[in-house]
Amino acid sequence: MGSRPDVGAVALADFGSTYTKVSLVDPKEGRLLARAEAPTTIASDLMVGYAAALNAARGDLGGEVEIDREVAASSAGGGLRVAAVGLVEDLTAAAARQAALNAGARVGAVLAGTLDEEQLEALRAARPEIVLFAGGTDGGQADLVVENARRLAAAVIGAHFVVACNARVAEEAAAILRGSGAGAEVAGNVMPRLGELEIDSAREAILRVFLDHVIGGKGLSASPAFEQMVKMPTPEAVLQATRLLSRGTGSQPGVGDVLVIDVGGATTDIHSDRAGEMVTPGIEDPLLPPPATIRTVEGDLGLRSGAAGVVAADSRWLHEEGGFDESILGQAVSVRSEDPKWIPTSPEETRLDRLLAIGCGTHALRRHCGTMLLSRGEAGPPTLVRDGPDLREVKQILGTGGVFAHRVDGPEILREALARRAPRSLAPKEPAIAVDGQYVLAAAGLLATDDPEAALALLRRELRLPQNQTE
Numbered sequence: 001m002g003s004r005p006d007v008g009a010v011a012l013a014d015f016g017s018t019y020t021k022v023s024l025v026d027p028k029e030g031r032l033l034a035r036a037e038a039p040t041t042i043a044s045d046l047m048v049g050y051a052a053a054l055n056a057a058r059g060d061l062g063g064e065v066e067i068d069r070e071v072a073a074s075s076a077g078g079g080l081r082v083a084a085v086g087l088v089e090d091l092t093a094a095a096a097r098q099a100a101l102n103a104g105a106r107v108g109a110v111l112a113g114t115l116d117e118e119q120l121e122a123l124r125a126a127r128p129e130i131v132l133f134a135g136g137t138d139g140g141q142a143d144l145v146v147e148n149a150r151r152l153a154a155a156v157i158g159a160h161f162v163v164a165c166n167a168r169v170a171e172e173a174a175a176i177l178r179g180s181g182a183g184a185e186v187a188g189n190v191m192p193r194l195g196e197l198e199i200d201s202a203r204e205a206i207l208r209v210f211l212d213h214v215i216g217g218k219g220l221s222a223s224p225a226f227e228q229m230v231k232m233p234t235p236e237a238v239l240q241a242t243r244l245l246s247r248g249t250g251s252q253p254g255v256g257d258v259l260v261i262d263v264g265g266a267t268t269d270i271h272s273d274r275a276g277e278m279v280t281p282g283i284e285d286p287l288l289p290p291p292a293t294i295r296t297v298e299g300d301l302g303l304r305s306g307a308a309g310v311v312a313a314d315s316r317w318l319h320e321e322g323g324f325d326e327s328i329l330g331q332a333v334s335v336r337s338e339d340p341k342w343i344p345t346s347p348e349e350t351r352l353d354r355l356l357a358i359g360c361g362t363h364a365l366r367r368h369c370g371t372m373l374l375s376r377g378e379a380g381p382p383t384l385v386r387d388g389p390d391l392r393e394v395k396q397i398l399g400t401g402g403v404f405a406h407r408v409d410g411p412e413i414l415r416e417a418l419a420r421r422a423p424r425s426l427a428p429k430e431p432a433i434a435v436d437g438q439y440v441l442a443a444a445g446l447l448a449t450d451d452p453e454a455a456l457a458l459l460r461r462e463l464r465l466p467q468n469q470t471e
Helices: 046-060 092-102 117-126 143-155 170-178 200-214 224-229 234-247 307-322 326-338 347-368 408-418 441-449 451-461
Strands: 008-017 019-026 032-039 065-075 078-084 104-114 130-133 159-165 184-186 230-233 256-262 270-275 295-296 371-375 382-385 396-402 432-435
Touching: 008 046, 008 234, 008 441, 019 046, 019 117, 019 441, 032 046, 032 441, 032 451, 046 065, 046 224, 065 224, 065 234, 065 441, 078 092, 078 117, 078 184, 078 200, 078 371, 092 130, 092 295, 104 117, 117 130, 117 270, 130 143, 130 200, 143 170, 159 200, 170 184, 170 382, 184 200, 200 230, 224 230, 230 234, 230 396, 234 270, 234 396, 234 441, 234 451, 256 347, 270 347, 295 347, 307 326, 307 347, 326 347, 347 408, 396 408, 396 441, 408 432, 441 451
Parallel strands: 008 065, 065 230, 078 104, 078 130, 130 159, 159 184, 256 396, 396 432
Antiparallel strands: 008 019, 019 032, 256 270, 270 295, 371 382
């Protein structure tokens, strides 16, 4: 970085909840020219913080670089809030939840069965911007699906609806919801047949609604340029980069199965992409087969506002490993929760942040990866049942987020989190480990919307991944 490019640069921005990050990339070479960040100006106009970060990045290049395009992702203002509705908790409701997560949303509520007043009140409390309405396989249950649509319409939730239910009644359900004054878009059924997950149509519809109806309604900027720049929620950009790195392009191979751990202040997200499920004779598959590309969000695991959840999950280990007693941990949680921008200043605080990051990775991995369970039926011998995705053969683990950008021990944090795998875990066994020290994953996911070849070259160059990793 620091040299002037021969061609115009693409400005790739990530409007985060705390910081706005800008990367200037030469798309011809897939090369990161400069990057900078500035506090996200949520209290005034997000474009003020963007201008500060952009000017700082341009300053590193002498200030005269031409910007050909400006593209952005955003998680500011709480990101994208989605609620999922289905008929059966472990089937259509779970399918709807996964579709929403894969669209980069934070899922605040998952409802199943006949919607009663208690569930509708929980839905109102979640304040979703989009409700993903599912239920019934194609040609299957219809009456309850329509009844739930009527109850949602009467409740006047104040959200836009994506209808991804039984195709036979999808248009009818959408019309009922529109009758309440809400917007409603029909997508393909997330579970057209029992145990078959098809979430891409719903995911794409959520992203369209986010761009057309949600991002402008947040009041984050008065500038038309903001809405024109934002193409997706930030987690969707990271997921796009994960899939691109895993699968490659027409002319460049990917690196194989990939898992990304994104440790933030409030949540820990995991994104994974694999070629397919391992088939093992004699082992039962889960009722709802996981998709090849998966995103999970752990809202109780983070380094700042999410620190209380890490301590709750790992207090004994934090005491045994680091010698931190209950009073020290309580004070640490309080300091971190009150100020998302807080950074450690003493060796003890730095050591605790490291352990908290390991805890985030440990428990997020346990929840994301599958487990091999022993099922004891009423008759016959015990059988092995696979619960969740089998990620044992993942070839590459990446860490992203501030803890990996600002520390030198990021790879060790990932190795220790992985070493604490649960018994019978289907977590990666012997992956290569790297860290995203330049926040390049989100930038590459944005760049991939127009130029996947340049985006993959950017990922390989900045993450220092070998060209022949798959050979």
